[in-house]
Amino acid sequence: MSDIPKWKEDFPIEWDADNYVTRREFTKFLVMISGATVAGNGFFVLQRLRKQREPYSKVRIAAVADVGAGGVQLFRYPTENDPALLIRLSDGRFVAYTQRCTHLSCPVQFVAGQNRLECPCHNGAFDAATGEVLEGPPPRGLPRITLAVEDGSIFATGVQGS
Amino acid sequence: MIRKSPELERRTQSVSALMALVLVLFLIQLWLITVALEDFLAARGGLAVPTFVASGVCFLLNLRLLKYLFDIDRSGK
Numbered sequence: 001m002s003d004i005p006k007w008k009e010d011f012p013i014e015w016d017a018d019n020y021v022t023r024r025e026f027t028k029f030l031v032m033i034s035g036a037t038v039a040g041n042g043f044f045v046l047q048r049l050r051k052q053r054e055p056y057s058k059v060r061i062a063a064v065a066d067v068g069a070g071g072v073q074l075f076r077y078p079t080e081n082d083p084a085l086l087i088r089l090s091d092g093r094f095v096a097y098t099q100r101c102t103h104l105s106c107p108v109q110f111v112a113g114q115n116r117l118e119c120p121c122h123n124g125a126f127d128a129a130t131g132e133v134l135e136g137p138p139p140r141g142l143p144r145i146t147l148a149v150e151d152g153s154i155f156a157t158g159v160q161g162s
Numbered sequence: 163m164i165r166k167s168p169e170l171e172r173r174t175q176s177v178s179a180l181m182a183l184v185l186v187l188f189l190i191q192l193w194l195i196t197v198a199l200e201d202f203l204a205a206r207g208g209l210a211v212p213t214f215v216a217s218g219v220c221f222l223l224n225l226r227l228l229k230y231l232f233d234i235d236r237s238g239k
Contacts, residue, residue, distance in 0.1 A: 016167065020174040027181040027231055030188050034224045037191040041214040044198045048207040102203070143205045161205035 056158040061086055064152050067094070070112040074099070077145055077156040084145050085110060085117070086154065087128055094154055096145035097131050103138040117142065176234050180227050187220045187227075194220075 061075040073086045075096075083099040087110050097117065099107045106121035116134060117126040124136030131142040146158045194213040201209040 014167075014170070016170045016174045020170060020177055023174070023177045023181050024231060024235070027177065027184050028228065030181070030184045031221075031224045031228045034184070034188050034191055034221045037188070037195055038214070038217045038221045040195050041191075041198050041210075041217040044202050044207075044210040045214045047202060048210040051207065139200075140204045159205060161207075 056156075058148070059156045060153050061096075061156050062154050064094075064149060064154060067154075072110040072112070075156070078159060083107065084156070086147075089129060090115065093129075094147050094149065095129065095131075096147055096156060097126070097142040098145065098159070101138055102133075102140050102142060103136070108142065173234055173237075177231065180231055180234075184224050184227055187224050191217045191220045 056078050059077055061077065062073050067073050067086060067088045069088055069090050069092055071088050075084055075086055076082055077084045077096075084096055085099050085108070086094065086096045088094055090112075097108075101108050101119040101121065101124055103119065103122055103124050106119050108117040108119045108124075108126065110116075110128060111118050115128045117128055117131075119125070119136065119138070122137050124138040125134040126132065126138070126142050127134055131144050133139075133141055140161075144160045145156050146160060148155045148157050194217045198210055198213040201207060201213075
């Protein structure tokens with residue numbers, strides 16, 4: 001008696017032909033997705049070009065006298081939807097960072113005594129002097145807002161990656 | 163019982179090899195887009211163009227392999 005089940009005798013399948021068609025179609029699909037991936041990379045190039053065309057504006061955010069050592073002031077930059085923190089470190093220097101945590105965008109808070117910014121959502125922490133990650137889940141440092149001090153006023157002039 | 167066709171078997175092997183190559187190139191592209199995304203989120207942007215070019219090269223290679231796939235198809239007809 002044959003080992004082959006009856007249904008296979010009745011409906012024989014040519015597996016090579018079957019494999020040929022499925023693999024060929026899958027390969028075509030992969031090439032299509034490959035094109036979509038290039039388009040995705042193109043999106044990042046367009047975003048970069050757009051940023052280069054639209055330089056950041058210079059916005060007055062506070063007077064030097066308004067923020068004492070260890071003090072902090074909330075402002076919005078570059079748009080009204082981007083909260084940011086202006087911090088005066090204990091050595092008198094001004095620094096400013098985007099307030100959104102790089103983990104899941106919770107607002108970070110300045111802890112003056114420890115000279116660091118903490119995210120209450122998942123206990124991430126950043127160095128207030130550099131914006132670099134000290135601990136927790138954030139994958140990268142806080143984007144830094146560049147500042148200029150002129151005539152007793154502090155101006156935001158741009159945003160840099162950490 | 164169906165007898166195996168050596169010609170079909172050869173073509174299936176060719177398509178399998180092509181599929182493996184396309185898959186490898188696609189995985190490289192996935193890695194490149196991940197790098198570009200990470201760069202974008204970190205507000206740096208310096209890797210946007212190099213990753214786009216590299217991904218484009220992978221896509222062109224994939225198109226070349228796809229052409230070869232159509233050639234295999236035509237040779238079987």
